[in-house]
Amino acid sequence: MADNEKIKYLTEAEQQELLEKYDPEAGTRKLTGVLGHIAFFGLLAFSLFQLYTAIFGVFTAQIQRTIHLGFALSLVFLLFPANRKKRQKGKFQIAWYDIILAILSIGVGAYWPLFFEDIVMNVGRLGVLDFAVGFMAILLVLEATRRAVGLPIMVIAILFIFYGIFGQYMPGFLAHRGLTLERLVQTMFFSTEGILGTPLAVSSTFIFLFLLFGSFLVRTGVGQYFNDLSTAIAGRRIGGPAKVAIFSSALQGTISGSSVANVVTSGAFTIPMMKNLGYKKEFAGAVEAAASTGGQLMPPVMGAAAFLMVEFIGNGITYWDIAKAAAIPAILYFSGIWIMTHFEAKRLGLRGLTQEEMPSKKEVFGKLYLLIPILAIILLLMMNITVTHAALYSIAISVLVGFINKDVRMKFIDIIYALVDGARTALAVAAATAAAGIIVGIVTKTGLGLKLANGLIDLSGGYLIPTLMLTMVAALILGMGSPTTANYVITSTIAAPAIILLGVPDLSAHLFVFYFGIIADITPPVALAAFAAAGVAGGEPIKTGIESSKLAIAAFIIPYIFVLSPQMLMIDTTWMEVAWVVLTAMAGMIAIGAGVIGYWMRGMNWLERVLAIIVGLLLIYPETVSDIIGISAFIVLLALQYLWKNDNHDSSKILENGQSIEKN
Template sequence: MTTQEKAKKERVEEFEQISAEEQQAILEKYDIESNVRTVTGIMRHVIFYGLLAFSLFQLYTAIFGQFPAQIQRTIHLGFGLTLIFLLFPARKKAPKHKIAWFDYLLALLSIGVGSYWSMNYTELVNRNGSITQMDFIVGLIAVLLVLEAARRAVGLPITIIAACFLIYAYYGPYFPAFMAHRGQDLESLVNLMYFTTDGIFGTPISVSATFIFVFLLFGAFLVKTGVGQYFNDLAVSLAGKLIGGPAKVAVFSSALQGTISGSSVANVVTSGSYTIPMMKKLGYRKEFAGAVEAAASTGGQLMPPIMGAAAFLMVEFIGRGITYWDIAKAAAIPALLYFTGIWIMTHFEAKRVGLKGLRDDQMPNRKEVFKKIYLLLPIVAIIVLMLTGTPVMHAALYGIIISIGVAMFNKDTRLKPMDVIEALVEGARTALGVVAATACAGIIVGVVVKTGLGLSLANSLVALAGGSIILTLIFVMIASLILGMGAPTTANYVITSTIAAPAIVALLSPNTPQELVPLVVLLSAHFFVFYFGIIADITPPVALAAFAASGISGGDPIKTGVNSAKLAIAAFIIPYMIVFSPSLLMIDTTVPQIIWVVFTAITGMVAIGSGVIGYWYRKLYWFERIIVLVAGLLLIYPEKFSDWVGLGIFILMFVIQVLSHKKGSHNDHTNDKTDVTVS
């Protein structure tokens, strides 16, 4: 073992990093996508090679071109469903070492559903929407398999929502007048869901079968080269010695982890297993340590360039010629503000409690860490490639090739042939939850499009709010938080953008056809619901990311969730800023406007952070907390007058804080001298 490896091992032991087994137990408890079987014998090999075949199929079509939409998407779904029933048990507490007999049956049915279009493509296309009895049976089985697969691999919430939408589609005439429609018979529903590209095989699974899968493979190769651990080492090197260093390490490393992770919970367990014990060791309360990691890890889904795969869906849902790079660029400033907000809050909390940074002997060797900065080259390459107009899928493929090449520079990260195969297998396994989520989300989207429910709900929300933009946004926020509870990023965004976003569009562009709605309005609406859907992961009572963090910290789950929501206060403010000040999205604006908006927003975050924590340069009195909170809100509100008033109050409070802090320090110093004299 080298000197560097020994030092790293000692640091890990000192902070009592939780074991791999404990990490897996927490993942299985709070992240349903990690609750998989560990079978042995021949079925282990069947599943392994099934996952490998899934990745190879996706790579083949990414390189040589897609099959017709129905064939590409049904094969993608068939692979996903089959492997889900072999890997995911029907019940959480079911035995993990064997596959139930009925799961073999469901897997066989999934193969049939996945190959039906391929075997009957010409005939099905020629029928032009007319289906036979056999078609009906296959389609009905497909819908039921998707619902059950989503329940196992994604969770009950999205399954219940999709089932409710199917019931709504069937019993349309019996609903209240503002939601009523003529209804769909069972045959029409099955036809819509399986034999068109408006249901299960709609936009969500189309994106899963193309962009998302290749990027998940890219993430799997990054993990294989050790980039995840490198993020932690880099974060400690840059932020470890600052005030409250470990908390800032958590913020920094989670922001980086978000570029390759598609799950808030997985992000919490991956980086939190290292940062949470570090924070506790330094003196942070259990609930606060867990909350920092939960809030930061959840923010990873908001971080470009990948954004938990939601960016790819956003491109397709918004349309209008918008590119992936437009979405990533629009997400940059809001993400910066989110993490800046958490950084500021942890800084003030550390100052309030009197916490310092890490000691020199607790820090990694910076020289050795920065020697490996080349490991970030694949991520930089992806961004540059997309910036220069390279198609998204090709950029991901080049990213995979570059990550393999970069790993060759060091014998510790060099990938052997088996490592490449394992990365392909792990990428496919990670994609299973996305396949189930997007297929199930397709049911929701299909019903909304067929019945016009989205527009009906949008008009109802606007009417309920009396046309008030603030009330409408509050209603949409509540709806997005509820709809986002327990749902993974992709499903989360599909649901909220389909059901909640149209209300904002209807309010900001009333009576305007979709194709004529200004692009900035569409982006504002979609980012608004995306943010609130994501932070449902840290908003009690569900707060899965906070609960996972409490499993590591040993703190109370609800208190951890409350602290997470408090730390992520920026996430509750930024969506409103986006709607009222779209320049944050860097669309139809100038550089001076962007600079001013970012400056006032960050200054406002400092004021709000100090007000929420109750500390700046010294402890704040209750009335000072109110004053700085008001100053922060004025700075964040996008009006020049409010900005200048808020800035004036901020400067005044800043001067008072500095002067009183210096006076307090002088008095302390004088008292120290007096004590020495007396003694």
């Protein structure tokens, strides 16, 4: 494509269409009139309730969580139609049964607050009304999850319910006594082990506040600024737009809880630039998909899963411990994508952006203050300020920054809209965590987690590496089509116990399944982020998914490394050891990137590519002997690349993929 050809970017309508196609959370009804006002003020009230409890203290667990659930379910039924196809065709008329479901949801949300003392006094004995409300709560959660999150997680939850009820008919080690319907309802809604369990607890406190923080950040204009800053920093480099995509997606990941949303919002800007420069459609889409998915792995927010991890792991672990542990793997992940796009650009002879295509650096760097809220939340968490207070202070700082930014000048009405948008974003998360609570409740009551763990260990013969491989496959399957929060809850409940039983530290095990659950977003056949990127790029979805998986190869390697050697997670180590781990791992990613792409300083034949990947693996594994061997081999490979590059400098042919081909 000619350099001066006008780049065609996606319109806002086209972006929204793609979001609705691949991300169920994105498409809501466009209500008007009385119902529009009810939904608007309902969302506003939801945010105000959460802010009130964050400032003045939460209510009793069951009351806090059921009010949160009642808000979320009722608003889901008002805003998300039952038939997704009608939503895509623009038919937004609300059905009569949706109003009934919304009213029933309000009743479910009010039941615990109204009858708290009676329920507690009954000590698990359910009356007719109790049973009806609890059973209704289960059905409402399942339907709301289907609408707002998608079919996969609802199907998984239903399968677990059937497993709980019909356990006596299960084969082998999966068999259990089975739960009566009354016991199921009691567990799901009248205890803190089911719907009202830990996932919803975290949603009703920490996660909501951070989603609200992200909503306020968007109002400050930081979303567009991420693109401008990324372009200013990386745009002039070789293959500039691809590096802009990586940098921008890493920044977007600090406030985004969705890989697909990240792909469409930043990809609408970066993918057309990559195509214009000369990258193939599939590769351009793959860069954005891999980078956007990596945004969920990027501290400090990590798609809100970090807050769940604190509660699930326990043992005195703090949020900062998790953010710190996830830092080096996330840096290596994005470095791997950056390195491979660099080698691909060199292989194709692609340039960076011209000076005319670049934004004014003076203007861009003059707005660095827009990053203050993000830096503030990191510093506040480092100072061991509670997560709740860190989020509240950061929201206040975001308002101040939005007021200072002359391009937006945040007003009172913008604050109101930020509150409404934050609550709207939280609806799918609340539904997903409630459904995840059903899964956790069944696992707890039936002992399924331990049974599956023992089953995986038996299948692997009790060896760690085969167990890790089986756990990886389980996490990839369970993570398909699920949002980040529900994804982590499911994989950590079902897959993590197996490797913990083999002596792996809890944090390493949880991050292991978290990584592979997230990477399911770009792993065919159900690679929603890759498919969305293919929609932006106009490429073939499966090919885009395959390219994405190649670019994200670090995510398939690094979890094994930090399980085998927890120093990478900064567990029981020194800063000198951490610096050495980062240095050698970065060199390893260079070697692996060259091997995967087939180019370093020149084209590489298949033997060189295999050797480069092996050398990279030796360098990434943080162990003295492997480091010494890896460094020695790396220096030899680098020298050979340099010498052979110079020997062939004046030649018209180079050796690439084992064949002599004419230079372009």
